[in-house]
Amino acid sequence: xxxxxxxxxxxxxxxxxxxxxxxxxxxxxxxxxxxxxxxxxxxxxxxxxxxxxxxxxxxxxxxxxxxxxxxxxxxxxxxxxxxxxxxxxxxxxxxxxxxxxxxxxxxxxxxxxxxxxxxxxxxxxxxxxxxxxxxxxxxxxxxxxxxxxxxxxxxxxxxxxxxxxxxxxxxx
Amino acid sequence: xxxxxxxxxxxxxxxxxxxxxxxxxxxxxxxxxxxxxxxxxxxxxxxxxxxxxxxxxxxxxxxxxxxxxxxxxxxxxxxxxxxxxxxxxxxxxxxxxxxxxxxxxxxxxxxxxxxxxxxxxxxxxxxxxxxxxxxxxxxxxxxxxxxxxxxxxxxxxxxxxxxxxxxxxxxxxxxxxxxxxxxxxxxxxxxxxxxxxxxxxxxxxxxxxxxxxxxxxxxxxxxxxxxxxxxxxxxxxxxxxxxxxxxxxxxxxxxxxxxxx
Numbered sequence: 001x002x003x004x005x006x007x008x009x010x011x012x013x014x015x016x017x018x019x020x021x022x023x024x025x026x027x028x029x030x031x032x033x034x035x036x037x038x039x040x041x042x043x044x045x046x047x048x049x050x051x052x053x054x055x056x057x058x059x060x061x062x063x064x065x066x067x068x069x070x071x072x073x074x075x076x077x078x079x080x081x082x083x084x085x086x087x088x089x090x091x092x093x094x095x096x097x098x099x100x101x102x103x104x105x106x107x108x109x110x111x112x113x114x115x116x117x118x119x120x121x122x123x124x125x126x127x128x129x130x131x132x133x134x135x136x137x138x139x140x141x142x143x144x145x146x147x148x149x150x151x152x153x154x155x156x157x158x159x160x161x162x163x164x165x166x167x168x169x170x171x172x
Numbered sequence: 173x174x175x176x177x178x179x180x181x182x183x184x185x186x187x188x189x190x191x192x193x194x195x196x197x198x199x200x201x202x203x204x205x206x207x208x209x210x211x212x213x214x215x216x217x218x219x220x221x222x223x224x225x226x227x228x229x230x231x232x233x234x235x236x237x238x239x240x241x242x243x244x245x246x247x248x249x250x251x252x253x254x255x256x257x258x259x260x261x262x263x264x265x266x267x268x269x270x271x272x273x274x275x276x277x278x279x280x281x282x283x284x285x286x287x288x289x290x291x292x293x294x295x296x297x298x299x300x301x302x303x304x305x306x307x308x309x310x311x312x313x314x315x316x317x318x319x320x321x322x323x324x325x326x327x328x329x330x331x332x333x334x335x336x337x338x339x340x341x342x343x344x345x346x347x348x349x350x351x352x353x354x355x356x357x358x359x360x361x362x363x364x365x366x367x368x369x370x371x372x373x374x375x376x377x378x379x380x381x382x383x384x385x386x387x388x389x390x391x392x393x394x395x396x397x398x399x400x401x402x403x404x405x406x407x408x409x410x411x412x413x414x415x416x417x418x419x420x421x422x423x424x425x426x427x428x429x430x431x432x433x
Contacts, residue, residue: 005243005244005245008243009240009243009244012235012239012240012243013230013231013232013233013235014231016230016231016233016235016239017227017228017230017231020227020230021227030236030239033239034238034239034242037239037242037243038242038249041242041243041249042249100222100226101225101226101229104222104223104225104226105226105227108223108226119223120223120227122188123187123188123220123223123224124220124223124224124227128188128189128190129188129190144181144184147184147188148180148181148184151184151216151219154219154223155215155216155219158219158222
């Protein structure tokens with residue numbers, strides 16, 4: 001296999017992780033990765049040698065995600081899970097997820113896609129501000145304000161979740 | 173040595189490694205002098221660690237074979253990206269023509285408008301139309317609630333209840349029978365003190381997969397819908413998303429309590 005394809009394969013685990021923070025559903029996230037890889041393969045000639053495959057692939061994925069958001073505006077997108085507090089109706093959470101993990105991922109999904117993408121690219125994927133701004137196609141100032149707001153949102157949503165847990169305990 | 177003034181913004185810069193080494197030292201001094209900023213910085217750091225930990229397992233999962241095989245060239249792409257990329261809109265039109273001529277949209281992988289999309293699209297139209305009415309908002313008023321509920325239950329084919337949204341500030345004004353995606357649907361209309369109106373819909377959806385709340389926006393109107401046990405439910409109105417979420421949540425709980433008993 002040529003070196004470039006190998007370099008792309010190396011990025012798949014991280015692409016899947018980023019995709020899953022954009023789209024929580026596992027199959028939908030892997031579909032997004034697959035679409036991104038297909039598009040990347042069809043444009044290998046546009047991959048500037050020396051450019052990080054990671055930045056290139058993440059940029060492609062971001063464009064596809066934005067396209068998808070536009071489409072789901074009409075097609076409906078899961079915005080919240082059913083309340084899990086009532087017996088019987090709600091699906092049990094996947095067993096491999098710890099409570100805290102689930103809460104954090106749930107909180108992440110409540111942040112608007114723009115802010116969420118900025119936050120995950122920088123805080124999880126370790127992109128510099130300049131790189132992340134480049135991936136998202138926005139000026140550095142916009143990236144910074146999205147990131148700051150995303151962090152603030154995450155903090156408030158997590159606080160809200162723990163407050164609700166306390167209320168629930170008191171109610172019982 | 174002249175120190176620059178730091179602010180909240182620098183907490184982010186520092187966390188993300190965007191401060192130079194010199195700035196970093198000054199920043200640490202500044203943090204020590206501002207305990208509330210120091211606490212916030214520590215909190216952001218903890219949240220980041222929690223986020224990274226929650227996502228870490230995903231990067232460690234075995235990669236689905238289809239993804240690697242796709243890159244190594246062992247399997248073929250699902251789509252032709254040349255046709256897709258820039259011309260998605262034009263392609264969609266061509267595909268609709270193709271579909272009319274008997275060629276499947278599924279071939280090209282474009283999402284088919286599903287039943288729920290049609291139901292919720294019709295629900296928004298119906299809401300916009302009837303909520304704007306002054307005299308004939310509903311066919312049967314809340315003063316004949318038992319009759320309304322009995323009638324709609326019979327037509328939709330399940331035991332309905334008039335959901336109580338009073339904790340959310342809305343009271344029932346009545347309802348009507350409507351076609352949504354060509355099937356009988358119950359519409360219950362509610363109103364708050366300022367005259368804002370929201371409606372709740374229930375109709376059958378034999379093929380629907382049970383889902384979380386889905387959002388559907390069209391101009392000012394917003395709808396949230398979900399599918400549960402063969403029925404599709406939707407709430408719609410030109411109210412804030414938070415408000416509508418609270419209403420959807422209340423409807424879900426009360427309708428679920430009904431099926432549980």
